[in-house]
Amino acid sequence: xxxxxxxxxxxxxxxxxxxxxxxxxxxxxxxxxxxxxxxxxxxxxxxxxxxxxxxxxxxxxxxxxxxxxxxxxxxxxxxxxxxxxxxxxxxxxxxxxxxxxxxxxxxxxxxxxxxxxxxxxxxxxxxxxxxxxxxxxxxxxxxxxxxxxxxxxxxxxxxxxxxxxxxxxxxxxxxxxxxxxxxxxxxxxxxxxxxxxxxxxxxxxxxxxxxxxxxxxxxxxxxxxxxxxxxxxxxxxxxxxxxxxxxxxxxxxxxxxxxxxxxxxxxxxxxxxxxxxxxxxxxxxxxxxxxxxxxxxxxxxxxxxxxxxxxxxxxxxxxxxxxxxxxxxxxxxxxxxxxxxxxxxxxxxxxxxxxxxxxxxxxxxxxxxxxxxxxxxxxxxxxxxxxxxxxxxxxxxxxxxxxxxxxxxxxxxxxxxxxxxxxxxxxxxxxxxxxxxxxxxxxxxxxxxxxxxxxxxxxxxxxxxxxxxxxxxxxxxxxxxxxxxxxxxxxxxxxxxxxxxxxxxxxxxxxxxxxxxxxxxxxxxxxxxxxxxxxxxxxxxxxxxxxxxxxxxxxxxxxxxxxxxxxxxxxxxxxxxxxxxxxxxxxxxxxxxxxxxxxxxxxxxxxxxxxxxxxxxxxxxxxxxxxxxxxxxxxxxxxxxxxxxxxxxxxxxxxxxxxxxxxxxxxxxxxxxxxxxxxxxxxxxxxxxxxxxxxxxxxxxxxxx
Numbered sequence: 001x002x003x004x005x006x007x008x009x010x011x012x013x014x015x016x017x018x019x020x021x022x023x024x025x026x027x028x029x030x031x032x033x034x035x036x037x038x039x040x041x042x043x044x045x046x047x048x049x050x051x052x053x054x055x056x057x058x059x060x061x062x063x064x065x066x067x068x069x070x071x072x073x074x075x076x077x078x079x080x081x082x083x084x085x086x087x088x089x090x091x092x093x094x095x096x097x098x099x100x101x102x103x104x105x106x107x108x109x110x111x112x113x114x115x116x117x118x119x120x121x122x123x124x125x126x127x128x129x130x131x132x133x134x135x136x137x138x139x140x141x142x143x144x145x146x147x148x149x150x151x152x153x154x155x156x157x158x159x160x161x162x163x164x165x166x167x168x169x170x171x172x173x174x175x176x177x178x179x180x181x182x183x184x185x186x187x188x189x190x191x192x193x194x195x196x197x198x199x200x201x202x203x204x205x206x207x208x209x210x211x212x213x214x215x216x217x218x219x220x221x222x223x224x225x226x227x228x229x230x231x232x233x234x235x236x237x238x239x240x241x242x243x244x245x246x247x248x249x250x251x252x253x254x255x256x257x258x259x260x261x262x263x264x265x266x267x268x269x270x271x272x273x274x275x276x277x278x279x280x281x282x283x284x285x286x287x288x289x290x291x292x293x294x295x296x297x298x299x300x301x302x303x304x305x306x307x308x309x310x311x312x313x314x315x316x317x318x319x320x321x322x323x324x325x326x327x328x329x330x331x332x333x334x335x336x337x338x339x340x341x342x343x344x345x346x347x348x349x350x351x352x353x354x355x356x357x358x359x360x361x362x363x364x365x366x367x368x369x370x371x372x373x374x375x376x377x378x379x380x381x382x383x384x385x386x387x388x389x390x391x392x393x394x395x396x397x398x399x400x401x402x403x404x405x406x407x408x409x410x411x412x413x414x415x416x417x418x419x420x421x422x423x424x425x426x427x428x429x430x431x432x433x434x435x436x437x438x439x440x441x442x443x444x445x446x447x448x449x450x451x452x453x454x455x456x457x458x459x460x461x462x463x464x465x466x467x468x469x470x471x472x473x474x475x476x477x478x479x480x481x482x483x484x485x486x487x488x489x490x491x492x493x494x495x496x497x498x499x500x501x502x503x504x505x506x507x508x509x510x511x512x513x514x515x516x517x518x519x520x521x522x523x524x525x526x527x528x529x530x531x532x533x534x535x536x537x538x539x540x541x542x543x544x545x546x547x548x549x550x551x552x553x554x555x556x557x558x559x560x561x562x563x564x565x566x567x568x569x570x571x572x573x574x575x576x577x578x579x580x581x582x583x584x585x586x587x588x589x590x591x592x593x594x595x596x597x598x599x600x601x602x603x604x605x606x607x608x609x610x611x612x613x614x615x616x617x618x619x620x621x622x623x624x625x626x627x628x629x630x631x632x633x634x635x636x637x638x639x640x641x642x643x644x645x646x647x648x649x650x651x652x653x654x655x656x657x658x659x660x661x662x663x664x665x666x667x668x669x670x671x672x673x674x675x676x677x678x679x680x681x682x683x684x685x686x687x688x689x690x691x692x693x694x695x696x697x698x699x700x701x702x703x704x705x
Contacts (some may be wrong), residue, residue, distance in 0.1 A: 214287030318646025325383025415498030548683020
C-alpha cells in the first residue's frame with residue numbers, strides 16, 4: 001500500500017523517506033553530534049507504518065520525529081530540530097501574511113502613509129514594499145527580526161532597509177549655482193525667478209525618488225533671492241526704451257510692479273507643482289518642506305511674502321494645498337516683535353496659518369537653536385519634524401544632511417512590563433536602548449554596501465554631505481557618517497500611566513519622571529555618539545501608522561489597561577494626551593523641556609476650536625517663544641471646504657451653504673504633514689476624533705523653561 005503525505009496547502013504527495021533523513025541529519029550537524037541517521041530514520045518510519053494511516057500530514061511526521069528523538073534520549077538534537085521547525089513555521093507565517101497583504105493591497109492600499117493614493121502605481125509600490133519588508137526581516141539576525149515582529153521595536157520604512165536613506169535638507173542655492181543632472185541632461189544655473197521656482201520643485205521630486213523620507217529647502221527665501229535680482233535686470237533691459245517717456249522714479253516703480261507679478265506667479269507655480277507633480281513611480285506627491293522667515297535681503301523678504309500670499313490663495317477652487325509644509329522661523333530682532341524689520345512677515349505667516357494650518361513655527365531663540373545661530377548656522381526642520389544640527393564627522397548644521405534611519409521603542413510596553421517597579425523599568429529601557437542601537441548598527445552595515453550609483457541623484461549630484469570626490473562605484477559610507485541615526489519613542493503618556501497611575505499632564509510626579517525617561521534616551525544617544533563616532537540622536541517619533549500598530553499588539557498581549565491600551569492609538573511621542581483638558585499655557589510649559597532633549601526632531605501641537613484668527617495664533621506663538629524654551633509648534637484645527645465651490649465649511653455642517661453641495665473635504669494634521677481625513681489609518685483617525693481644543697486659560701503655574 002502506498003503512503004501519502006498531506007502538505008500544508010492540502011496537496012497530496014508521495015511519501016519520501018529522504019526528507020526525514022535530511023531533517024535528522026541537519027539537526028545532528030547543527031548540534032555537532034555524530035549520529036546513526038539511518039537507525040533514527042528507520043525508527044521514525046516504523047512509527048509511521050504502525051499508525052496504519054496511509055495519509056499523514058507534515059505536522060504529524062514532524063511530531064513523530066520529535067517523539068522519536070525524545071525516546072532515544074537525544075534531547076540536544078530534538079531541541080535543535082524543534083527550533084528549526086519553529087523557525088520554518090515563522091517564515092511560512094510571514095509568507096502567508098505577505099500573500100494576504102498583497103491580496104488586500106490589490107483591493108485598496110493601506111494608510112500607513114497618508115500621502116499614498118489608491119491608483120495602480122500606488123498599489124504596485126505597496127506590493128513591492130511589503131515584499132521587501134519580508135525579505136529584510138527574513139535575512140536580518142533572527143533576534144532583531146523578532147523585536148520588530150513582536151512590537152518591541154519598530155524599524156521605520158523596513159521596505160527601504162537595504163536600499164536607501166531617509167531624508168535630506170537641500171542646499172538649494174548651492175545646487176542652483178553648480179547645476180545638476182537628473183539623468184537625462186544637465187540643468188544649468190537659472191537666470192530668472194520662474195525657472196528657479198520650477199527647478200526647486202524638480203530638486204524635491206528627484207531627491208524623493210532616491211530616498212524614502214521627505215526633503216526640505218533649508219533656506220528657501222534666501223536661496224531664491226538672487227533670481228529675483230536677475231529677473232529685475234531682465235525686466236529693466238526689456239523695458240529700457242520706456243525711459244524715454246518716463247522719469248526714473250516712475251520707471252523704477254513700473255519695474256518693481258512687473259517684478260512683483262512675476263515673483264508671485266513663480267511662487268504660485270511652486271504651490272501648484274508640489275500638489276500635482278508625482279514622485280516614486282507616480283504614487284504620491286513629494287513630501288516637501290520649505291524653511292523661510294529669516295531673510296537676508298529685501299528680495300528674500302519679497303520671496304517669503306509672495307510665497308505666503310500664494311499659499312494662502314490655495315489651489316484652483318480654494319482647495320487646501322497639502323504640500324509643501326512651511327516652516328516659518330521666528331527670531332527676536334528679526335521678525336518676532338512689532339519693531340523688528342520683518343515683523344510684517346511674521347504677522348502674515350500667522351494670518352495664513354489661521355486659514356491654512358501652514359506655516360508651522362520654529363523658535364530660533366530656543367537656546368539650543370540660538371547656540372547654532374550665533375555661530376552663523378541657521379537651524380531648520382521638516383514637517384516630519386526631522387532636526388539635524390550637530391556633527392562629529394564634518395560641518396554642523398542642516399545643510400546637505402538628514403536622518404539616515406530611525407528605530408522606535410515601544411515605550412508603553414516597558415511601562416506595562418515593569419509592573420510599577422521603576423528599577424525594573426530602567427533596566428528594561430536600557431536593554432531596549434542597546435537593542436535599538438544594535439538594530440541601527442546592523443542597518444548601517446547593510447547600507448554601507450550601497451554605492452553612489454545606487455543613489456544617482458542625491459549622492460551622484462553632490463546633494464549629500466560626504467559625497468564630495470566619490471565615484472559612482474564608491475561606498476556611500478562617508479555620506480552615512482555625516483547623517484544621523486535616531487532612536488525614537490512613542491507613548492510617553494501611556495508609559496507614565498502604567499508606571500505611576502497618571503500622565504505628565506495630570507501630576508508633577510509623572511511629569512518629572514517623564515523628563516527623566518526622555519533624558520535617559522538622550523544621554524544614551526550622546527554616549528553612543530562618543531563610542532562609535534557616528535551621529536546619534538533622540539527622536540520624538542511622529543508614528544503615523546505605528547501608533548495603532550503598537551497598541552494593537554499590546555492589547556492582544558496584555559488586555560485592556562485603563563489609560564494605556566484602552567483606545568486605538570498610543571499618544572504621539574511626548575505629547576500630553578489629545579483628549580486631556582489642558583490649557584495652551586500649560587501644554588507649552590509641560591512639553592517645552594522635551595524639545596531640547598529630542599535633538600533628532602520634535603514638535604508640539606496646539607489644538608484650537610473652529611477657525612482661529614491671525615491675532616490668536618500670533619499671541620500663542622509670541623507667548624511660547626518669549627516665555628519658554630519650546631522650539632517647533634503647529635496650530636491645529638479641523639479644516640473643511642466644499643470641493644465644488646471652495647467655500648470654507650464649519651464642523652458639523654453637512655452641506656455647503658453657498659452651493660448646496662454635500663461633497664465636503666476634511667483636512668487634518670496628525671503627524672506633521674496635512675492630509676485628507678480619509679487617508680488616515682485607524683489609529684490616527686481615532687486620535688483625530690478624540691482631540692479636544694486647548695483653552696486659553698491657565699490652570700496651573702509652572703516655572704518658565
